[in-house]
Each structure stands twice: as C-alpha cells, then as structure tokens.
Amino acid sequence: MTRRTAILGAPGAGKGTQAQRVCAQLGLEHLSTGDLLRAAVAAGSPAGLEAKSFMDAGNLVPDGVVFGVLFERLQPEAGKPVESYMLDGFPRNRAQAEELDRRLSEGAGSPQTLDVVVDIQVPDERIVARITGRRICKGCGRNFHVEFVRPAKEGICDACGAELYQRSDDVESVVLERLAVYHEQTAPLVEYYREREVLVTVDGDQAVDAVTEAVLGALSPDNVAGRS
Numbered sequence: 001m002t003r004r005t006a007i008l009g010a011p012g013a014g015k016g017t018q019a020q021r022v023c024a025q026l027g028l029e030h031l032s033t034g035d036l037l038r039a040a041v042a043a044g045s046p047a048g049l050e051a052k053s054f055m056d057a058g059n060l061v062p063d064g065v066v067f068g069v070l071f072e073r074l075q076p077e078a079g080k081p082v083e084s085y086m087l088d089g090f091p092r093n094r095a096q097a098e099e100l101d102r103r104l105s106e107g108a109g110s111p112q113t114l115d116v117v118v119d120i121q122v123p124d125e126r127i128v129a130r131i132t133g134r135r136i137c138k139g140c141g142r143n144f145h146v147e148f149v150r151p152a153k154e155g156i157c158d159a160c161g162a163e164l165y166q167r168s169d170d171v172e173s174v175v176l177e178r179l180a181v182y183h184e185q186t187a188p189l190v191e192y193y194r195e196r197e198v199l200v201t202v203d204g205d206q207a208v209d210a211v212t213e214a215v216l217g218a219l220s221p222d223n224v225a226g227r228s
C-alpha cells in the first residue's frame with residue numbers, strides 16, 4: 001500500500017472531508033496545513049500570529065511559517081518521522097513542492113517525491129456554494145454542509161455532539177480570493193506531479209461516498225493504469 005500521499009484541489013473541492021474518511025480507513029495520518037495553522041492561530045503562537053492576517057485575507061501564508069508547522073509534525077527533530085500520511089492543503093505552490101521533495105530525498109540516495117497525489121476536480125461554479133455552506137465541528141473537526149451534508153440536528157455534530165461553526169475565511173469575498181490564489185499558484189502543481197507520474201485525477205463533482213470510493217481506488221497499489 002502506498003503511504004506518502006497528498007490531496008490537491010480547489011478550496012471547497014472536498015479535500016478535507018475525503019482526507020478524513022480515507023485516512024481513517026487506511027490508517028494514514030491526516031496532515032492538514034490549514035488545520036495546523038488554525039491551531040497555531042488559536043494557541044497564539046508566533047507562527048499563528050504571523051499566519052493570521054494572510055489567512056483572513058484568503059492569501060497564502062509565507063512558506064517558512066508553513067514549513068515550520070508542517071515539518072515539526074512530519075519530520076520532528078526529536079522523535080519518529082511520520083511515514084504514512086496524506087497531506088491536505090500542502091503543497092500550495094511550486095516552492096513548497098520542491099522543498100518537500102528535497103526533504104523526502106535527503107539521505108535516500110535518489111530523488112524522491114510523493115507516492116501518489118490525488119487531484120479532486122470540481123468546476124469553479126460549484127465552489128462558492130460548497131464553501132459558503134460549509135460548517136465545521138468545534139469538537140472533532142468533521143465537515144458538514146447546510147444543504148449537501150446536513151447534520152441530523154441543525155448546528156450540532158452527528159459524531160461528537162459539539163457545536164458547528166463557519167470558518168471566518170469561508171465567506172464569499174474571501175472565497176473568491178482563495179479561488180484566484182488557487183488557480184494562480186496551486187493548480188500548476190497538477191502538471192508538476194503529472195510529470196513525476198504520481199498524479200491521479202478524481203471527479204469531485206459527485207456524491208461524497210462516490211468520491212471516497214474513487215480516492216480509495218486512486219490509492220490502491222494496482223491503480224497504475226488509472227493514473228493520468
């Protein structure tokens with residue numbers, strides 16, 4: 001089974017939801033740089049203080065701050081590196097992809113990259129409705145949607161009973177900026193990973209369960225033929 005993976009896609013493509021489901025099923029560690037940065041902001045750490053204004057505006061946080069929060073988890077100085085994971089929200093630009101490959105290659109004897117990168121494709125016109133309706137559990141982080149993934153009881157998480165909230169950068173004005181940033185800086189990574197022959201594309205514009213099946217298929221070791 002392939003272990004070093006990432007999930008790419010526009011904001012609102014369903015990366016977080018799919019990564020949560022697939023990681024739980026396959027025993028991969030879910031590493032979301034957005035979650036790590038939000039935790040840093042909530043904790044008021046130096047990284048969080050630096051990240052906040054960029055996140056509020058829908059812009060990318062400087063690479064150095066992101067590397068700090070991610071690599072502290074992925075390759076901690078003291079303790080064991082995480083070996084089986086799915087990156088969610090990282091890399092977001094070419095410099096991040098190159099830094100990741102550089103770190104993966106250290107001591108490996110040959111150039112390394114991720115084993116599989118799943119690109120979830122959703123047309124832009126679907127994105128805004130998907131994001132502005134998104135609600136997240138304060139307790140366990142599970143994603144819901146006011147229309148498409150409704151909790152049994154409004155405003156309450158089905159899984160843990162905690163309250164749901166809307167992310168401050170999930171409002172329309174910020175979403176449009178995030179989408180523009182995605183097209184300019186992140187979408188070109190699809191080519192980066194296609195050239196390295198690790199890219200698998202998945203249609204994200206279908207029912208949540210169908211997307212999960214497709215992502216699991218993309219991660220299956222005998223999917224080489226399905227890569228595009």
Ligand code: AMP
Nearest residue numbers: 033034054055059060061066089090092
């Ligand atoms: P996300 O939860 O992935 O939608 O990320 C929320 C926000 O966190 C983004 O709009 C960025 O401001 C910031 N962010 C998350 N991941 C990265 C990254 N890899 N590089 C730069 N900024 C990031």
